[in-house]
Amino acid sequence: MTTPAAIQTSLRGDNALPLRPAEQVMNLERLGAMHQSRLSFMRTLVRRIMRERWQIEPARFELDQDGYGTVVYEVRAPQGLYSFVLFSNYLSPEARNDRVIATQWDLTMALVEGEVDDIYLEKLRQNVPKQEAGRVDARVFVLSRANRSARNFDYVVEQLAKGEQPDIERIAKVGYLYRTTAVYGSGKLGMADWEKVRTHYKDFARPFAAEMFVCLMLRNFSLLQAEHIARHRAPERFQPMKPEIKRYFGIGNSTGLGMAPYLVNHPLLINQWVEMRELALARVRTLGAITPRIREQLNELINRCTGHTREIWTEDEWQTRNNQQVLVDLEALAAQAAQPFENWDGLLDWSQQHCSLQGQEMLVSILLELYPELVDDLEDFHCAEEFLDLDPLMPLQTLKDVIENRYAWALAIDFSVEGTRETCWYRSEEKMEPRLGSVADAEAKKKQMALGVGYAVRKCYDQLCEYVEQHPDHTTARFMVARPKMRGIVRRIQSMNRCIYGDIQANLLDRNVLPMHLLRCKLAFFGVSKFDPRSRLWVRNTMFQGAPLLEDIGKQFGDDWFMPLAPQQ
Incomplete structure (x- = not known):
């Protein structure tokens, strides 16, 4: 198998174009301007399912006429048998809460190794609905929960029970029937850790593949449950939902600060x-031939992105302004793309001069969509060995040079300016979830997380310079003995020097830091769309909108659900 390093080497010949520089790509605001792409994890998962023709069938279907009960799907993939177990319970309106502090939900679910017998199902029934308050074993590797959409679920059931289809304009405002508020994996609450999943469950050996699969299954169950309830409510008048409308439904997601520290704590993976x-992108710039058909596809995708952006509904003023700017960018991009050009660099350079960051990154996603033959095989290289190694023999002058070259962005920040060290990231005791506070709060400061990489580098550099003046010939090992508290940041600095990207080039301790950029970045890698911020700390979004349905497995698949549009009614 060709390694990423070998692929990069093949692109870096005399005629190859370089990758975009880290100072451009890892800018926090640009990371927060990213969009879904062919390499987003939802897209790669669906391609695998459709290509390998996974068999997904209900092994147990025990729902009453109101849709409450238990459902177990058997999932037969090429390298294993799994069970998706779901519990549907009545939830009173006053108990419905999307925040992490909630203790009850409409649905709770788990992805489990192998078949589930009656005894094990009962064990799951006693724990899965409790979520964090319960405990599961290592047969489980994903746990999740979800609530019905107050604006859509009952409405869709009523329409189907009347023999009518849901109104597309109404659905476009909230493109899902359920919204998940957490998807847990990687060893939490007693579940199988990532190393076990990666080595034992090869079908889910890519980052977040199992978590994305649970969301996909939830999306399909939500459609099945709505039809089930409507059918029992009015069996004579009931009409099933049209497949094209079904595909337009995704699954909702509420994401808060919980995932923000991930981008900092996993730099090698990021x-x-x-x-x-x-x-x-470098492959497309270097090898992507611009044929008449590609120009036609480019125009089609720009128009599709325009339509998709117009369908985004949000009450947030900041997001609304961003969406309006993207529409302006896309209109200008369409006009520019209609002009003669010989290579993609010209169009990319033009976008950097005339478009917002979100418009620029939208163009990147569009270009990747045009060349699946140059892009799709890279989906196999999203894993990384996450060891930050210390090199004790590195001369201190070399370490100093590394900091000056790789972390020039951190050294350029004046941390003595008021507000540059005001934000405090800490973990709450109640839910063990990240929170944002101020260093003025003594309790928050006592529990703060080490997310201020830029400030840590600055402190390390200052102490290193002082030490080198006295001991210019010492190695890193001697410096570590003298300054043991610097071990963690030195290990990171040395390890990241072997990478091109990885470190977010921003001061996350600044009073004006916008966590939304961190959330959007990770969610873009997942493949979500239609961001609807509810504050600067959490955002609603939509997953798997436009994706194929379970009943589409085995049929012809074009993998063409990038920036989906509402079906014509």
Whole structure:
């Protein structure tokens, strides 16, 4: 198998174009301007399911006429048998809460290794609906929960029970029937850790593949449950939903600060994700032939992105302004793309001069969509060995040079300015979830997380310079003995020097830091769309809108659900 390093080497010949520089790509605001792409994890998962023709069938279907009960799907993939177990319970309106502090939900679910017998199902029934308050074993590797959409679920059931289809304009405002508020994996609450999933469950050996699969299954169950309830409510008048309308439904998601620290705490993995995306772009820039058919597809995708952006509904003023700017960018991009050009660099350079960051990154996603043959094989290289190694023999002058070259962005920040060290990231005791506070709060400061990489580098550099003046010939090992508290940041600095990307080039301790950029970046890698911020700390979005249905497995698949549009009614 060709490695990413070998692929990059093949692109870096005399005639190859370089990857975009880290100072451009890892800018926090640009990371927050990213969009879904062919390499997003939802897209790669669906391609695998459709290509390998997974068999997904209900092994147990025990729902009453109101849709409450238990459903177990058997999932037969090429390298294993799994069960998706779902519990549907009545939830009173006053108990419905999307925040992480909630203790009850409409649906709770788990992805489990192998078949589920009556005894094990009962064990799951006693724990899965409790979520964090319960405990599961290592047969489980994903746990999740979800609530019905107050604006859509009952409405859709009523329409189907009357023999009518749901109104597309109404659905476009909230493109889902359920919204998940957490998807847990990687060893939490007793579940199988990532190493076990990666080595034992090869069908889910890509980052977040199992978590994305649970969301996909939830999306399909939501459609099945709505039809089930409507059928029992009015069996004579009931009409099933049209497949094209079904595909327009995704699954909702509410995401808060919980995922923000991930981007900082897993720099080698984030480097891999970013590098594969940038490598795909470099391939397109270098090898992507601009034929009449490609020009036609480019125009079609620009129009599709325009339509998709117009369908985004949000009450947030900041997001509304961003969406309006993207529409302006796309209109200008369509006009520019109609002019003669010989290579993609010209169009990319033009976008950097005339478009917002979101418009620029939208163009990147469009270009990746045009060349699946240059992009799709990179989906196999999203994993990384996450060891930050310390090199004790590195001369201190070399370490100093590394900091000055790789972390020039951190050294350029004046941390003595008021507000540059005001934000405090800490973990709450109640839910063990990240929170945002101020260093003025003594309790928050006591529990703060080490997310201020730029400030840590600055402190390390200052102490290193002082030490080198006295001991210019010492190695890193001697410096570590003298300054043991610097071990963590030195390990990171040395390890990240082997990467192109990975470190977010921003001061996350600044009073004006916008966590939304962190959330959007990770969600873009997942493949979500239609961001609807509810504050600067959490956002609603839509997953799997436009994706094929379970009943589409085995049929012809064009993998053409990028920026889906509402069906014509």
